[in-house]
Amino acid sequence: MSADAWITLVVIAVVLFGLTREVAPPAALVLAGTISLLVFGVIDEGQAFAGFSNPAPLTVAALYVLARAAEKTGLLGPLVGRLLGRTGDGRRSLSRLLLPTAGTSAFINNTPLVAMLIPEVTAWADKHKISPSRLLLPLSYAAILGGTLTVIGTSTNLVVSGLLVESGQEPLGFFEITPIGAVVVVSGLALLIGLVPSLLPDRRGIDASLSSEGMREFVVEMDVEPGGHLDGKTVADAGLRHLEGVYLIEILRNGEAIAPVAPNRRLSGNDRLRFVGRADLVLDLQRMRGLRSSESEHLLAVDTPSHTFFEAVIGGASPLVGRTLKEIGFRSRYGAAVVAIHRAGERVNAKFGEVALRPGDTLLLLAAPDFRGRWREGRDFLLVAELGGAPPSASRKAPVVGVIAVALMGLAALEVLPILQAALLAAAALVLTRVLTVSEARDAVDLDVVVLIAAAFGLGAAMETTGLAETLANGLVDLLGPLGSIGIILGVVLATVALTEMITNNAAAVVVFPIALAVGISTGIDPRALAIAVALAASASFLTPLGYQTNTMVYGPGGYRFTDYLRAGVPLTLVVVAAITLMTYALAG
Numbered sequence: 001m002s003a004d005a006w007i008t009l010v011v012i013a014v015v016l017f018g019l020t021r022e023v024a025p026p027a028a029l030v031l032a033g034t035i036s037l038l039v040f041g042v043i044d045e046g047q048a049f050a051g052f053s054n055p056a057p058l059t060v061a062a063l064y065v066l067a068r069a070a071e072k073t074g075l076l077g078p079l080v081g082r083l084l085g086r087t088g089d090g091r092r093s094l095s096r097l098l099l100p101t102a103g104t105s106a107f108i109n110n111t112p113l114v115a116m117l118i119p120e121v122t123a124w125a126d127k128h129k130i131s132p133s134r135l136l137l138p139l140s141y142a143a144i145l146g147g148t149l150t151v152i153g154t155s156t157n158l159v160v161s162g163l164l165v166e167s168g169q170e171p172l173g174f175f176e177i178t179p180i181g182a183v184v185v186v187s188g189l190a191l192l193i194g195l196v197p198s199l200l201p202d203r204r205g206i207d208a209s210l211s212s213e214g215m216r217e218f219v220v221e222m223d224v225e226p227g228g229h230l231d232g233k234t235v236a237d238a239g240l241r242h243l244e245g246v247y248l249i250e251i252l253r254n255g256e257a258i259a260p261v262a263p264n265r266r267l268s269g270n271d272r273l274r275f276v277g278r279a280d281l282v283l284d285l286q287r288m289r290g291l292r293s294s295e296s297e298h299l300l301a302v303d304t305p306s307h308t309f310f311e312a313v314i315g316g317a318s319p320l321v322g323r324t325l326k327e328i329g330f331r332s333r334y335g336a337a338v339v340a341i342h343r344a345g346e347r348v349n350a351k352f353g354e355v356a357l358r359p360g361d362t363l364l365l366l367a368a369p370d371f372r373g374r375w376r377e378g379r380d381f382l383l384v385a386e387l388g389g390a391p392p393s394a395s396r397k398a399p400v401v402g403v404i405a406v407a408l409m410g411l412a413a414l415e416v417l418p419i420l421q422a423a424l425l426a427a428a429a430l431v432l433t434r435v436l437t438v439s440e441a442r443d444a445v446d447l448d449v450v451v452l453i454a455a456a457f458g459l460g461a462a463m464e465t466t467g468l469a470e471t472l473a474n475g476l477v478d479l480l481g482p483l484g485s486i487g488i489i490l491g492v493v494l495a496t497v498a499l500t501e502m503i504t505n506n507a508a509a510v511v512v513f514p515i516a517l518a519v520g521i522s523t524g525i526d527p528r529a530l531a532i533a534v535a536l537a538a539s540a541s542f543l544t545p546l547g548y549q550t551n552t553m554v555y556g557p558g559g560y561r562f563t564d565y566l567r568a569g570v571p572l573t574l575v576v577v578a579a580i581t582l583m584t585y586a587l588a589g
Helices: 003-021 026-039 055-073 079-084 091-105 110-127 136-146 155-166 178-194 206-210 279-286 330-334 371-375 398-413 419-432 438-444 447-465 468-483 485-502 505-523 527-538 549-555 562-588
Strands: 217-224 246-253 256-258 272-278 291-293 308-313 336-343 362-367 383-386
Touching (some): 003 447, 003 468, 003 485, 003 505, 055 110, 055 438, 055 447, 091 110, 091 178, 110 136, 110 549, 136 549, 136 562, 155 447, 155 505, 155 527, 178 562, 308 549, 330 336, 398 419, 419 438, 447 468, 468 485, 505 527
Antiparallel strands (some): 246 272, 308 362, 308 383
16 A cells, blocks of 8 residues: 555544544544645645535535424424324334334434434323333434435435545435335334334333432422521532532522522522432431521422423533533533433432533433523533423424425425525525524534534545555455355445444445445446445444434433343344345345
């Protein structure tokens, strides 16, 4: 290999290592890799930043706006109860949920779709005395599978389409991947409905900790004694800021609630202090000088008038990852008290302020009712869902979103307009019809994903121009050539699936795409068919809770453990890999 090829190999290896170890956000790592290749002279400016002018990231950004509008207006939520039925009849209810979910995911980004459905499905499961673990992981898998039906089903399909354009070929047609994708979806859903329910055990979600024995939390109200030890002191000076496992969430003074409580807030006699905390630690408050019990202790199962329970799931790109609640200043920053942390299906029994947060952690929060509205759009939390409340109903503008979505799909599918133009028109129409404000549309776009996609094109260009892709392709052909074309296709699919479990699906597609293209050229296998196989395999992330966003989102609400993903994900991965390989072989001739 040439020196440039070796440099490219080293840079990509470092980027992949960083992605697997989550040392920095994926977009930052990929962009750093592309800039490094530019600095070393492996690629020029045009190659490094070609992705920023490619239709793929712009289309993804516009589709995020459509997904946000569907979520805001509750376009799909009210249908869940009708789909699942009035009785919890196992596989029948599951099939009535998964089939429409997969179909909808073909046209709407699956991350907000799953975010929309989790509260609805959980509420239905609670009503019918069914463990949500029976439904939520299959829901995530069905949403992932549905993305393989159309080119706009997932950002990965659009990335591969953009890479085809960069290589001088036509972009993917709206339904070009459907022949293979349909087989993948049908076989995958058949497994999810027929086998997976017997593989998943009953688990309790984080909300079960509100009422389960041994995990009870309390709200305690204490009064400040007039003229006592704490009268006139600030919260910090009184030692109420860093209590172990007990949190001061608000002060009731003259009938008004003061929340969140700042450290410099000065206490006054007869102030009523409302604490939330673990039952085994609340008694410490009663021993504190200057406080007296207000005799209003009660179980936390009932929300206070000014506070509501939420569960918030932390994603891999969250700025909270690797930091403790104390370092973040969580209560001051978010105006919420963390009353439980769940990790891998178990509650973390430790001093919360000293627990370093990880991707997939689910926080049980007590906050003001507007907490979800303030924080659901940012990168801080992958999912924010209210516990115990009535699911939101569809707004009057939900039909407008439906009409715009259908128009987008019709224009793109009939090739009246390219997908990018149709998506941009849809996003503009949502703002003009005031379904979304300009700021809401702007905030709906996940810039990390858009930048990652755009920056990743530089890595692909380096692999292709330096001959690294051809070298790796030749190695793959030499290894699997004796098995024939089907063996080579299987090798490409397995390599993509392995990468997508370790890094992001978009990055996996970008890394494998030039290799697949070189394999096709050297073996006579249709390169376009191999490109489609890469797109679909990059979405086949079923083995871990961190491989795909929707898997992470259901981790806490479903009370899952890591092994649950292996129980259900291994057979599903085998079926999907087989379907992609066999269909690609049949269509590639």
